[in-house]
Amino acid sequence: MGANRDYERKTRRSKSLYGRALKVFAGGVSHNTRFYEPYPLFVKRARGKFIWDEDGNRYTDYWMGHTALILGHSPKIVVDRLEEQVRHGTLYGMGSSLSIQLAEEVQRSVPCAEMVRFCNSGAEATMYLIRLARAYVGRRTVVKIAGGWHGYNTQLNTAVHAPFAGSESAGILPEEQAHVVSIPFNDVSAAERVLGENEGDTALVFLEPVLGAGGCIPAEKEYLKTLRELTAKHDVLLAFDEIITGFRLALGGAQEYYGLKPDLASLGKIVGGGLPIGVVCGLEEIVSRADPRIRERAKFVSIGGGTFSENPPTMAAGLATLKYLRRNHGKVYSQLKKLGDELRRGVDGAFKEEGIEAHTTGASSLFMTHFAKESPRNAEESQRSNIALQKAYHLALMAGDGIFVLPGHLGAISTEHDAKDIAGFLKGASLFAAGAKRDHVGP
Ligand SMILES: Cc1ncc(COP(=O)(O)O)c(C=O)c1O
Numbered sequence: 001m002g003a004n005r006d007y008e009r010k011t012r013r014s015k016s017l018y019g020r021a022l023k024v025f026a027g028g029v030s031h032n033t034r035f036y037e038p039y040p041l042f043v044k045r046a047r048g049k050f051i052w053d054e055d056g057n058r059y060t061d062y063w064m065g066h067t068a069l070i071l072g073h074s075p076k077i078v079v080d081r082l083e084e085q086v087r088h089g090t091l092y093g094m095g096s097s098l099s100i101q102l103a104e105e106v107q108r109s110v111p112c113a114e115m116v117r118f119c120n121s122g123a124e125a126t127m128y129l130i131r132l133a134r135a136y137v138g139r140r141t142v143v144k145i146a147g148g149w150h151g152y153n154t155q156l157n158t159a160v161h162a163p164f165a166g167s168e169s170a171g172i173l174p175e176e177q178a179h180v181v182s183i184p185f186n187d188v189s190a191a192e193r194v195l196g197e198n199e200g201d202t203a204l205v206f207l208e209p210v211l212g213a214g215g216c217i218p219a220e221k222e223y224l225k226t227l228r229e230l231t232a233k234h235d236v237l238l239a240f241d242e243i244i245t246g247f248r249l250a251l252g253g254a255q256e257y258y259g260l261k262p263d264l265a266s267l268g269k270i271v272g273g274g275l276p277i278g279v280v281c282g283l284e285e286i287v288s289r290a291d292p293r294i295r296e297r298a299k300f301v302s303i304g305g306g307t308f309s310e311n312p313p314t315m316a317a318g319l320a321t322l323k324y325l326r327r328n329h330g331k332v333y334s335q336l337k338k339l340g341d342e343l344r345r346g347v348d349g350a351f352k353e354e355g356i357e358a359h360t361t362g363a364s365s366l367f368m369t370h371f372a373k374e375s376p377r378n379a380e381e382s383q384r385s386n387i388a389l390q391k392a393y394h395l396a397l398m399a400g401d402g403i404f405v406l407p408g409h410l411g412a413i414s415t416e417h418d419a420k421d422i423a424g425f426l427k428g429a430s431l432f433a434a435g436a437k438r439d440h441v442g443p
Pocket of ligand 1: 066120121122123124126149150151152208212213241242243244268269277278
């Protein structure tokens with residue numbers, strides 16, 4: 001298959017910019033996720049469902065700013081508010097009624113969000129969440145999921161990629177991750193075992209309800225329900241990392257989608273309306289421990305969003321987005337789910353037609369195709385699928401069909417996409433499947 005050759009032919013300026021980028025950024029990128037072989041695309045502009053690269057090629061975008069852009073690129077309602085806001089200040093360095101309104105939107109929609117704190121990235125939010133949980137429970141151990149990605153948070157940068165053990169990074173001390181234990185996703189007995197083994201020392205079970213970077217794999221409903229019961233039984237907090245799923249699966253995120261309320265949650269991405277944000281929220285009893293009026297050192301949890309927290313452009317963009325989603329939630333989420341279902345079903349069908357086993361996992365507007373005999377239930381199984389074929393598929397969609405799915409990563413549909421886009425996607429999948437059959441590749 002000549003996808004690499006076609007890609008290089010089509011993206012000459014990106015190749016040359018990558019050469020320049022290598023001289024200023026380690027590996028040519030500021031976020032490792034954005035690197036793929038032979039070199040990443042460099043984007044010149046974006047609008048609606050499209051991105052244009054530096055060579056002027058247009059792509060229908062399914063990466064959508066790391067899944068943050070549920071309304072597409074630069075939606076008018078956000079741009080208008082931003083234009084107005086930047087004239088009135090970009091950083092007040094103080095709170096504003098805008099930030100209260102955005103927090104109220106979160107409080108109103110997300111079941112566990114009795115109280116909220118804003119920061120500027122998801123990584124920060126997950127770091128603060130752990131601090132709150134450990135302080136509130138008065139114990140050390142945090143249970144995470146193998147393959148769970150929570151940003152470049154020091155403590156949680158463990159067991160993200162195969163072999164799902166040990167630190168992901170040099171420079172992190174073993175003692176910094178000493179009290180983090182990882183368990184396979186969708187495995188009730190592993191959760192029971194770990195909570196039993198760490199009885200009296202576990203503060204928190206922290207997981208993405210849809211494993212994102214770990215393979216876009218939804219939690220089984222029974223699994224989450226059991227985790228809720230188990231954590232309650234062991235007096236351990238349950239927290240959802242809803243940085244991808246928040247305001248994406250439903251207005252109330254995975255909590256609404258699964259009908260379950262955790263004690264704490266981290267949010268990000270969509271809440272910022274395309275600008276940087278992180279949110280830690282949860283039950284008042286827990287989050288209120290961050291109140292700076294608490295004088296008792298042993299009680300007070302020192303977390304704060306930093307210089308740029310509650311910055312007015314993010315607040316304005318986030319507020320415009322969440323208000324739109326609330327006003328239109330019935331239509332938005334049913335349409336996203338419909339398109340997602342069509343895409344998942346159609347892609348698997350296209351590969352099946354050519355005798356190639358493919359399983360497109362995901363929920364609502366999130367999707368990822370795995371080339372494997374069985375649909376993966378956790379990150380280990382996802383990693384055992386044919387990753388090289390998956391990356392070739394994504395590169396071929398880019399090179400041949402003008403469809404951008406970041407190679408090796410999950411895709412996200414926005415409100416800008418329609419049935420025609422999904423039909424185009426399925427056409428691209430069929431073309432690739434026919435080529436893969438000719439080349440005798442498969443899981
Ligand atoms: C589930 C999850 N948690 C946390 C993060 C980190 O968020 P940020 O990149 O804003 O630091 C991400 C980012 O992709 C994520 O997907």
